Every structure is written in structure tokens, then in C-alpha cells.
Amino acid sequence: MRLQGKAAIVTGGGSGFGEGIVRKFVAEGAKVLIADRDEAAAKRVAQATGAQWLRVDVSRAADVKAMADAAFAHFGALDVLVNNAGIGHLPQPLEGLPEDDFDRIVAVNMKAIYLAAVEIVPRMKAAGRGVILNMASTAGVSPRPRLTWYNASKGWVITATRSMAAELAPFGIRVVALNPVAGETPLLATFMGEDTPAMRAKFLATIPIGRFSTPEDLGNAACFLCSDEASMITGVAMEVDGGRCI
Numbered sequence: 001m002r003l004q005g006k007a008a009i010v011t012g013g014g015s016g017f018g019e020g021i022v023r024k025f026v027a028e029g030a031k032v033l034i035a036d037r038d039e040a041a042a043k044r045v046a047q048a049t050g051a052q053w054l055r056v057d058v059s060r061a062a063d064v065k066a067m068a069d070a071a072f073a074h075f076g077a078l079d080v081l082v083n084n085a086g087i088g089h090l091p092q093p094l095e096g097l098p099e100d101d102f103d104r105i106v107a108v109n110m111k112a113i114y115l116a117a118v119e120i121v122p123r124m125k126a127a128g129r130g131v132i133l134n135m136a137s138t139a140g141v142s143p144r145p146r147l148t149w150y151n152a153s154k155g156w157v158i159t160a161t162r163s164m165a166a167e168l169a170p171f172g173i174r175v176v177a178l179n180p181v182a183g184e185t186p187l188l189a190t191f192m193g194e195d196t197p198a199m200r201a202k203f204l205a206t207i208p209i210g211r212f213s214t215p216e217d218l219g220n221a222a223c224f225l226c227s228d229e230a231s232m233i234t235g236v237a238m239e240v241d242g243g244r245c246i
Contacts, residue, residue: 002028007030009035010022010025010035010084011056013032015185018036018082018215019045021082022034025222025226026049031051033074034052034053035056037056054067059107061118067119079130079131081120081133083116085108087105089147089149089150089190091147091193097149109150110157121173125168129173131174134175135218136161138241140155140157142244147191150191154179162235162237165234166235175234176225176237177236178222178237179240181213181240181241183212184212208243209242211242221238
């Protein structure tokens with residue numbers, strides 16, 4: 001029960017890594033609000049775990065404000081914010097990505113973290129405590145070709161995490177990130193371009209441990225970083241990658 005009594009928001013908590021984090025947090029005693037654009041997915045995970053849920057488009061300021069207000073209405077406080085929601089794009093030459101797709105990547109992978117900070121950080125400052133966990137990626141450390149704009153967005157997340165950590169430490173707020181390798185989530189086929197045995201073998205060949213990451217892997221790592229056991233850890237972007245970035 002390492003998160004006993006803590007209240008958390010997990011964006012994109014209706015599937016993939018976000019679902020893994022929700023399930024682990026609830027199992028460890030946290031009260032969780034799932035914020036997801038996919039209402040059916042959010043409901044499914046909430047019903048399975050006892051978490052609260054809210055339909056949220058993290059790229060919209062009004063939705064993010066409603067998310068923050070709902071968390072404080074439900075829980076009376078907020079100890080942990082997990083900025084997990086993210087999107088990718090199909091592998092392609094960097095000059096070929098349509099502008100609308102680029103703008104959506106910026107909005108969901110980058111702007112959403114800013115919008116959440118605007119709403120949540122003042123409340124954490126007032127409480128004198130809090131943890132913000134941003135979902136980055138090995139793509140921001142060791143980028144694959146033909147995923148340039150996704151890679152760049154995750155590099156931004158890593159830098160934002162470090163800068164946020166340095167600025168917010170005096171207020172009792174820790175900021176950390178996770179860098180998962182490609183995982184068994186709905187985004188896997190997007191990153192690979194096609195989900196075939198040959199393409200999976202190509203990706204797995206770059207992961208020394210020899211398997212993709214799982215929602216459970218990310219849930220376990222997030223639980224540690226957001227718990228009091230990690231009270232001296234801030235500004236890190238921890239690889240959960242089976243050795244891919246070695």
C-alpha cells in the first residue's frame with residue numbers, strides 16, 4: 001500500500017500504459033481519477049478498479065480545468081498528476097507529415113503538459129507537496145528514423161520534466177518522467193507501421209531483454225517514482241526499456 005491515502009489523476013488512463021498505471025495505483029491504495037478522451041475505455045477501467053473517470057481532451061484548456069476541478073471535488077486534494085496521454089504518427093519521411101498531424105502531436109504530447117501545469121501546479125504549491133510524472137519515451141533519447149516529429153515531442157517532454165523539477169523543488173513538488181520502449185499498447189502498430197511477425201522481430205532485436213514493455217512494467221515504475229520511497233528523486237527520466245538505450 002505504497003500510495004495509501006494519495007489522490008491521483010492519470011490522463012489516458014483508459015488503455016495501454018495509462019491503464020497499467022491506474023490499476024497499480026489503485027492496488028497500492030491510491031484514489032484515482034481517469035481522464036481520457038475515450039469515454040467507453042475510461043468507464044471500463046473505472047468499473048474494473050473502482051476509480052473515478054471523466055471524459056477529457058487534454059489538448060483543450062477548458063477540459064483540463066474541468067479535470068483539475070473534478071479531482072479536487074472528488075478527493076479534496078491532489079498528490080499525483082500523471083501526464084500519460086499521448087499520440088504518435090505512422091513512420092514516414094519527416095517532410096511528409098501533414099501539418100494537421102504535426103499540430104495534434106504538439107497539442108497532445110506537449111501542450112497538454114503545459115495546460116495541466118497551469119491548473120495543477122498552483123494547487124500543489126499551495127499544499128506544499130505533489131508529484132508530477134510525465135510519460136516521455138526512449139524515442140526522446142535514442143530516436144528511430146521516420147518518427148522524427150514524435151521523437152522530437154518526447155525529447156521536449158524530457159527537457160520540460162528537468163526544467164519543471166528544478167523550478168518546483170523549492171515548493172515541495174517533484175517532477176519525474178518515464179521513458180518506455182515500444183510496448184504492448186494500442187500505439188504499437190502505429191510506431192511499427194504494420195504489426196507483422198517480421199516487423200515485431202525487427203523491433204525486438206533492438207531490445208536486449210528481448211520483449212516489449214507492458215502496462216504492468218510502467219505501472220510498477222510509476223508507483224515507485226510517485227511514492228514516498230522516491231522522495232529524493234526528481235528531474236529524472238527513467239528508462240523502462242529492457243536495455244534499448246544502453
